[in-house]
Amino acid sequence: MANLGLGIIGCGNISTSYLKLAPLFKGLEVRAVADVNMAAAQTRAAEFGVKAQSVDDLLANKDVDVVINLTIPDAHYAVSKRILEAGKHAYSEKPLVLSLEEGVTLRDLAKAKGLAVGCAPDTFLGGSHQQARAALDEGRIGTVTAGSAAVLNHGMEHWHPNPDFFFLPGAGPMLDLGPYYIANLINFLGPVKRVGALTSSASATRTISNGPRDGETVPVKTPTNIHALLEFHTGATITLSTSWDVWHHKRNHFELYGTEGTLYVPDPNFFGGTVEIGGRDGSLTELAPWDHPFGINNQNHNGRDLANYRTAGLADMVAALQQGRDARCSLERTLHGVEVMMACLKSGETGEFVTLTTTCTRPAALSPEDARALLV
Numbered sequence: 001m002a003n004l005g006l007g008i009i010g011c012g013n014i015s016t017s018y019l020k021l022a023p024l025f026k027g028l029e030v031r032a033v034a035d036v037n038m039a040a041a042q043t044r045a046a047e048f049g050v051k052a053q054s055v056d057d058l059l060a061n062k063d064v065d066v067v068i069n070l071t072i073p074d075a076h077y078a079v080s081k082r083i084l085e086a087g088k089h090a091y092s093e094k095p096l097v098l099s100l101e102e103g104v105t106l107r108d109l110a111k112a113k114g115l116a117v118g119c120a121p122d123t124f125l126g127g128s129h130q131q132a133r134a135a136l137d138e139g140r141i142g143t144v145t146a147g148s149a150a151v152l153n154h155g156m157e158h159w160h161p162n163p164d165f166f167f168l169p170g171a172g173p174m175l176d177l178g179p180y181y182i183a184n185l186i187n188f189l190g191p192v193k194r195v196g197a198l199t200s201s202a203s204a205t206r207t208i209s210n211g212p213r214d215g216e217t218v219p220v221k222t223p224t225n226i227h228a229l230l231e232f233h234t235g236a237t238i239t240l241s242t243s244w245d246v247w248h249h250k251r252n253h254f255e256l257y258g259t260e261g262t263l264y265v266p267d268p269n270f271f272g273g274t275v276e277i278g279g280r281d282g283s284l285t286e287l288a289p290w291d292h293p294f295g296i297n298n299q300n301h302n303g304r305d306l307a308n309y310r311t312a313g314l315a316d317m318v319a320a321l322q323q324g325r326d327a328r329c330s331l332e333r334t335l336h337g338v339e340v341m342m343a344c345l346k347s348g349e350t351g352e353f354v355t356l357t358t359t360c361t362r363p364a365a366l367s368p369e370d371a372r373a374l375l376v
Contacts, residue, residue, distance in 0.1 A: 003029040004318050005063045007088075009055055009079055010070030011035040011044040014093060017310045018068055019048045025315035025374055027322065034058040055079075059086040066091060066318065073170045077102040080117065084109045089321065091118040091314045094179040096334045098170045100342060100358070103335040110331065116320070118327050119334035121180045122313025124187040125366050126271025127295020131287060132263055133365050136188055140277055141258030144189060147238040150251045151177045151269070155224065155244035161211030164218045166244075172222035173242035174341050177269065181240060181254070182337045183329075184268040188256065189232045191359040192340050199223035199348025202245035228344040233359070240344070271295060272307035292368040293375060315374045316366075328363040336360040 004027055008015055011033055022028040032051040035041040045052035058064060059082060067083040069076055069092040077097040083090040084106065096119040097103045110117045123129065136144070151173060156163040165171055185192075201224045205217040224244040231237050241251075254265035261280060266273020272295045275287045289295065294312060297305040313329035320327035336358045343354035364370075 003027055004065040004321075005029060005031045005061075007031060007053075007058045007061060007064035007067045008033045008070060009035070009058065009067060009083075010072075011037075011040040012070065015044055015070050017308070018070070018314075019044070019050075021309065021311045022314075024309070024376060025311060026376055027318045028311065028315055031063050032058050032061055055082075059083065059088070064088060066314075068314065069093065072165060073098060073175070074165075077106070080106055081109065084113060084115055084117070087113065087115070089116045089317075091317060092120070094120045095170075095175050095341070096331075096338055098175070100335070100339050103331075103338050107331055107335060116317060116327065117331040117334075118313060118317035118329045119331070120310070120313055120329065121183050121268075122310065122316075122329050123180055123268055123271050124184040124363075125294055125312045125316070125328060125371070126307060126309065127290050127292030127368075127371075128266050128271070128273045128275055129184055129187065129268060130292055130366050130371075131290040131295070132265045132275045133187055134290075134367075135263060135275065135277065135287070136256070137365065140261065141256065141263050142260030144234065144236045144256050144258045146236060147254075147256040148241075148251070149181045149185065149238060149254050150241040150249075151181060151253070152241060152243050152246040152249045152251060154247050155206060157206045157208050157210075157218070159210055161208070161213060163206065163208060167206055167218060167220045167222060167224065169222045172224055172226075173244050174223070174226045174344055178240070178242050178341050178344075179337060180268040181242075182340050183333070184254070184265070185230070185232075185238060185240075186333055186337065186360065187363055189234050189236055189238075190362045191233050191336055192356055193231045193233050194353050194355045195228055195230050195340060195343045195347055196353040197226055197228035197344040197347040199227075199345060200225045223345065223348060226344055226348060228347070230340065270306060271309050272297065290368065293371045294366075312371075312374065319374060326361075326364070328366065330360075330363070333360045333363060
């Protein structure tokens, strides 16, 4: 598999993950990085031995075939649009865009130019989530009729030195963390038919409690407490709770209820974790770790061993381009996920159910063999 040249726009913290992990995968070679702050680009380039360029020069670089968009969410649409206009494939961090209209524009532009657009999150390709997918596909819990997904904590102001953007439109718990949960729900169940939600915020401001801005308050201008009901085309109904107004809870991250049992899925924000199945007889079985390369711990974060394979979705998109097949982190699924999230927020505003206008297919499962084929 010949390498495609990669460029990165946006040299913040997340760029280190892509630069460190891209060498694990076939077909990926980062050749240049860019940032509106040239000093940031130069620092990252020196750290990883790649070229630092201006954004304009990177987009004109003939050695770059695919550009990874790691800018702030509010800039994702404009930057991805420029990438496509420059004749290059685009892969974006989540969320792809902040409105369905923007996503449709990107879709139409990509189609007109014969280009691909992919988007994180790719954690649903992790070993544990693919093991859970295999259990579902094998009928281990029968037909999924309902389920619960929850990401509940008290926000970012306690650890992030500049948490302002987390509490502005385009972020909040739904758009910041919801993509991980919705991508995995699509992986398990396919497209959503309609949603209803209640939204609120516990406070009009947040107080930073770390770093040089300790004690400073920031405004809250987007809901921080969203509780949604998702009806899937399969008939399954899933409750999705995303909140930064919770100090403590005992809810599991992810549970799927079937006609023959319950599937307990680990946190979809990560690639690994334990999968459990509860049976009709009341038994609870922990599935033996799967021989899946994207479930193997390869990183220690604050004393916790984790499996981290960010860029797996990008590697799959590059392989899909070369093999003429559908990418698992495709624009189709990302756009549907964006509409699900925006529909939840809209339902919270209007008090009415919202029927989705987009749809998608389930991504192909990623078996251990499929995953190994992506690795060097």
